[in-house]
Amino acid sequence: MAATQTDSEREMLATAQDLDMVVDLSKGELFCDPNFSPGEDILYDLSESTIIPEGVARIDKWLRLSEIHPNPQLFVDGIMAGDIVQGGLADCWFLGALMCIGTRMDLLKRIFQYCAPHRGEYRMRFFVNGAWKDVVIDDRLPCDAKGKPVFSRCADANEFWVSLIEKAYAKVHGTFQTLERGLMRDALVDLTGGVSDKIEVGTPGSTVANELWDTLVKDPASYSRLMGCVAFGDGNGEGELDNTGLLKFHAYGIMRTAVYNGERLIHLRNPWGSVEWNGAWSDGAPQWSVDAKVALDQTDADDGLFWMSFDDFCSHFDEIDIVKVFPEAKWTTQVQVGKWEGESAAGRFHYAPAPNPQFLLDVEQRGVAVVALRQKEARFTGDDKLENVHIGMHLMKAPTGARIIHFHEDECIINTDPWIDAREIAKFLVLEKGKYILAASTFAPGVESDYMVRVLLNHSKFSLTPAPSMEGSYVHLSASGSWAGASAAGCANTWHWIDNPQYVLELPASLQLSITLTQHAAPESRSHVNIYLLPSQDSADYTFNMTPVLEPGAWTDEGTICLRGRLDAGRYIIVPTTFQPDTAGSFTLDVYAYRSELPSPAGFAISLGTGNTGYTQIDGAWAPGCAGGCNNFESWTSNPKYNLTVGAGAGDSVYVTILLAQDSPASGLAVGFLITGQGEDEILGQTGNWSRGLFNTASFFLSPGVYTIYPTTFNPEEYSGFALRAYADPAAAVTLVRA
Template sequence: MADVNCHKVLMKALDFDEAGDKEKAIEHYTMAVEMILSIEDKEKREKMNKFARQALDRAEELKGIKKNLSDGSPSKSLPIQQHKTTTSIVSPTINAPNKVTIPTHSPKLEITRDRGGYSMEEKKVLEKTSLINSRIYVPFLEVDAKERFNFPLPFTDKDGMLELAPKQKRDFHKWMRISEICEYPTIITGAYPDFQAIKQTVVSDCSFVSSLTVAALYEKKFNRRILTSIIYPRNSKDEPVYNPSGKYTVKLHVNGIARKVVIDDYLPVGRYNQLLCSFSNNKCEFWVSLLEKAYLKLMGGFDFPGSNSNIDAYALTGWIPERISIRKNDSDFNANAVFDRLKEGFHNGRCLITVATGELTDAECDRTGLVSTHAFAVINLAEVDGIKLLMLKNPWSHLRWKGNYSEKDSRWTPELQKILNYDPKIAQSIDNGIFWIDYHSLINFFDVFYLNWDPELFKYTYCTHKCWQSGVGPVKDAYTVGDNPQFSLSVPAGRGSVYVLLTRHITTIEDFRENNEYITLLVYHHKNGKRIYYPHDPAPYIDGIRINSPHYLCKIRLDPNQARKYTLVVSQYEKSTTIFYTLRAYCREPFELKSLDQHWLTNLQLTGEWSALNNTAGGCQNHKTYRFNPLYKIILANDGNLVVELRAPKVFQVGMELTIKELEDQSITAPFISKSTDSFRSGFCVLDLENLPAGTYYVRPATYLPNQEAPFFLKVKSNVKLQIEKEN
C-alpha cells in the first residue's frame, strides 16, 4: 500500500511540475522521497529507490542546485536509503551570498560568511571539521529556520538512536516519542524556561546541565532569549513550539561557526517509565531533554565523558569563554577582585557563571555535601556587611552544601534573611539542590570558575579559521616559534581590554576522553608586531598557560596613554598532530589583527659542518680563525625579503653574520655593510631581513668557540628567487 501511495504522490508532483508550479512540485517530490524512505519492507524500499533518486534530482533541479561538473560527473552523496529527509541531503541556502559549495562525504556542505568572503583555507578548515563524530554538521543559516518540519509520517533521525551511557543501559526499557510520554507535550510551559526545574539524571554532563541552568536564569532575569532562541520550529511569537511530526533543529556553536543539529523526539525511558536523560520537573515540557539530546548527538552520544561549562555554554550561546582558576595558596590570586568582577558581571547581565569542584575525598564529600569534580550553576552573588556569599544549584536538583550559610546553619540572622529574601526553614523542607555558601568556603573546596561573556559587549570583532600542519615547526617551542602561526595586533590607546579567543576544533569524542593536545597564545610586544623567533629572549609579555580545553582566552589590556602593537603566537605543547583552529578577537575600540603567514617563493635547506680537521671551526668574531668558518653566497634575483635560519646541536652557542658583496643596482646606497644575530644562542639563531635590494650576499655561520665540531642546517627562505652555494 505504501508504494501505491508513493506513486500517487509522484504523479501529483509531475502534474504540478508540468503546470509550472515549482513550489508544489518540490513539496510533492520531497514528500515522495520521504515516503519511500519510510517503507519498512526492505525489498519494496529498494525497488522504489530509483524513483526516490529521480524525485530528488528533479527537486534539486527545480531549486536551482547544479551538479558538480568539475570532474565531469555529478557530486556524490550517500546511498539514498540512508537518508530520511531531503533536508539532510540538500542545504536550503541556494541563494545565500558569498556561498561556496564544497563536495563532502554527505550531505552537500554550504560554507558561507555573512560579511565578506572566506578564504580558500578557511573554507577547507570549516569543511574538514564539519565531520564531527562521523556525522556531517552543516553551517546554520537563517533560512534553516524556515525549512520544513511537518511530514505525513513521524520524522525519524537518519542517524539512528544515540549510543547510551552504561548507567542508562542498565535501566533502559525503550525509546519513546515525547507524545507517548506526555498527552499534551510542550517545549516550554511559561514565557521563559524555569531554571529551577532542570534535573540531571544518569548522564555525566553536569557542566552542560549547569550551563542550561545559568542560561535559562539569564533569559528570565534579563528578558532576552539566548537559549530558547536556538530551538526550531518556532511560532509567530518567535517561541519554540511542540512539533507533532517529531523533528527539531538546534543551533549550536562548534568548530568555528554555528552549526545545524537535527534530531527526532525519541527519548530513552527506563523500565519504570522514567526518563533516562536530563529533564524538566514541569512534566509536560521537553526543552531540557531536546537540547541535551542535540548536544550529545553532536558529542557522539549519551555515553559522554564530560567536558566543562566553558565548552558547553559556548556551544549553546556563542558567548566568550573564560576560565579562572581558584588558587587559594597563590599570592597572585586576588580573591576579592575576582569576586567583585563576578558580582558586577552577573548582576549587569554581562556573563554566565558556573563553578566546579576539584578532587574531593569520600570523607570530604560526606562532610560537606559537595560532589567531587562536579559543576554547579551560580544563580546569585551578594555581599552583606563584608560577607561574600554565592547561591549555587546542584544540577542533580538535590544534595546541598552542609557548611557555613547552609539552610541549617545558625548564621542566618533575620536581617540577612530579609536582605537576601531567603528563609532557611522553608529551604529545610525540600532539597532542590539550591544553597548559599560563603566565598571563603567556596575557595577552599572549589577549583575553578567558568565564565561566558556576552560578545555584544564588544563593538569590534575579528575572526579567522586556520590550519597548523603537524610537520610545520618543531615539536616543542623550546628554541624557536618562527614557524608557529602568528598574528600582528594593533590596538589604540584606551581603556578596557582586547579579548582574543583561540579555539581548537574537535571532531571526535575521544578528544574528550584522552585529550593530550595543549594549546595557548603567547603575546610579545618588543618586536612591534613583527614575527617572533625566540620564545624566551626576551620572555613573552603574556605567557599563556597551555591547557587541553579547546578554548583559551587571552586578555590584553589597552594602554590608556599610547597605541601598541603586539605579536600573537599560537603555541602547542609537544605538537604531534595537525590542528584546525579559530581565532576571534573582541574589543570596544577599533583594532587591527592580521595574519603574519609567509608564503615563500624560495625555501631551501642545506647541510654543513664545523670541522677542526677541515679547518672550518673558527669560532666567533673574537678569534682570528673566524674567517675559516663555512661561507655561503646568496644571490637575490630581485628586491625582497630574506630569512636565514641556523640550527645546530643545542650544546653549542651559534650565530651568523650576513654581509653585502655587491648590489645589482650600483646607483643605490646599501642598507648596511653587515648584519649579525644579536647574540650567540643555544642551537638556533635567525636573521630576518626585509626589503633587501637585489644583489650578492655572504652568510657565515659560526660557533662561539673555535674548534667546536658539529653538523648544522642552514635554511634560506625568500619571497623572490635566489641562488645559494657554498664558497669554502
C-alpha cells in the same frame, strides 16, 4: 476557519515569542531523524565499550513526548534554572552550564530556533568549533521500563526542553556517552558563543580570594558573564566531600552573590536538583533569621539551591569557570581559521618560531580586546580516543607588519605560560593603536590540529589578516651534519664535547638571530639535544671555550630546539650536541636573521669549522716515578714527555693549540703543561694556569722543528690518566710521539 489553540500551545507560543523561536503547529507525519535514530550506536561507542554504561543499562524503550505524558509541553511557565534535573549521564558540567543561562532569555534565543511539536521536530543551535551550527532532532527519548526519561529531564513531568536540548547536544558529539565528564566553561561557550576563562579561588581571606570576590560582585558594563565551579576535593574517587553535602568532581552553577550583615555569601545550585551543602548558611542553618530569609529570598527546600559563606566556598572550591559573552552591538569579532600541519606545525617558539601560523592585527585606535586561540576539540569529532593538544600564543608589537622570527618573552604582550591542553585559551587586555603579530602554536612540534583565532574589540576599527610571507623580510642560512663516531661526543659534562661538529657563524653587524637545531629521527628514536653558541677562539674555526654567548635552553627530545638572541658583529662557533655521548644521528642547523638589519647578505655566513678535527692525540698517565708536578718543583722534568714535530713545509711559523685533558676531572687535580726545545730544559711556553676543569689549553706560534711537551699536575705524586692533543693546520704535518 482557524483551529482553536490549546492552553499548552498558547503557553508554548508565549515562551517562543520571548525566544524569537519559530513554532510550527501544523500536523502531519511524525518526523524521524535518520542521522540520530534510536539505538545503541547513539548511546555509546560500540567499538570501544565492553561494558554497557550504567545509565544506558536502564533504558528499556524509546518514546515520543506524547507517549511519555498525555500533555507534553516544551516549556511550562517559561524557562527557569530550577527546571533542570540530572539523569543517568554524568553530564553535570553541561547541565550546570545550561542552568546558568536558564534565566537569560537573550542567550537562550540563540539556542532555540524552531519547533514543530505535533510532528516531533526541533531545531537548536550550538557554537561548535567556532561557528554556530544548527542541529535538528526528533522527540524520541530513551526511557526506563516505567516510561520515564532515563537521562536529564525537567522537574515538571510534562516539560521537556531540558531533555531535548541534551539530546541535540549529544547529537553534536556523536553519542550520549560522549557527554560524560567535561568542563563547564566549554559547555557555556557552546551555548553562548562566548569566550572562556578560569579564575583561581584562593584560600579564605587571601589576596587572591578577595580579588575574586571583587570580580564576582562587579557588574561588567560592556559584556555579560556566566559562572560555574567544581568541587575537586582530595582527588580520591567520587562521592561526598568531607561530609559537607558537596560532591567531589561535581559541577555547580553560580547563581548570584550577596552581603548580609557584613557576611559575604554565594548562591549555588546542584544540577541534580537535590543534595546540598550542609554547613553554615545551608537550608535550615541557624544563621537564617526571618529578616535574612526575606532579604535573600531564601526558601528551605531540597531543590539543589543553597547558600554558603564565601570563606567556606574558598575552602572547598579551587577555581571558577567563567564565560564572557560580548554583545554584537558593542563588540566586533574577527576570526581566522587554519590547521597546524607540515612545516606550520613547528611547535612552541622555544623550538622553531618562523613557520608557525602568524596573523597581522592592525588596531587603528586604542581599545579593550579579547584575544583567543581555540583548537578543534576531540570531543566534537565523536572520537573519545583523541585528546586535546597543548596550545599557546604570542603577541608582539610589529611596526613593519612583517612576520616575526624571534618572540622574546620580555617583549611579548601575550606570552602563554604554562601551555595547557584546554580547548580554548584567552587573554583580556587593552591594545594601543598599532600593528601587532599574533602567533599560534602547539607546544610540541609535529602535532597537527585545526585551530581558530578570535580577536574581539570594543570598536570596529581593526583587522586580523594572515601575516605577510617572510620571504624577502629575512635571511635564512642552513647547514646539515651528523653525530657519528668521535663526533657523537655528548654534552659538556666531559671534555670530549669539543669533538662535536662545530660551525663557524660570521656576523657583519649586530643581529637578532634565531638558531634552530632539528634532528632527523622518528619520535621514538630521538635523543635529547641542545645548542651551544660559543665565542670563537682567536679567530679559529673551532673553540674550546665553554662560555656560552647565549644561555642554552632545556635539553629536549621533541625533535627541534631554538636559541634566540642579539649578537654583536664577529665570529662565533655553533656546537650542536646530544646530551649522551656515542649517540649517532643526523641534523640540520637553520639560522634566521632580519634582512633589514644586514648591511649586506653576503657578509652573513655559516660554515662547518674543520679546526676541531685537525689534531693529533696521544694518551698517557702520571704514575709513580713520572709525576713530578709543575715547574715550581725541581722534579718537573720527571713528568711524561712527548715530542711535538712541526713540519718544515709549514712556513715561518705555525699556530698550534695544545690541549691536555685528565681522565677523571672529578678528582680535582690541577693540570697544565710546559714546552721546551727538544732535549732542553729552557721553558719556551706553558699554560697560563694549572686548571682543575675538564681540560687546559694554550696556543702558540711555533717555527718548524721539534719541541718537547711536559704534561704535569700542579703538585708532584698526583696520579691520573690523560690525553694530550695538538691542533694545527693539517698542512703543518704536526705529530706527537713519546720522547
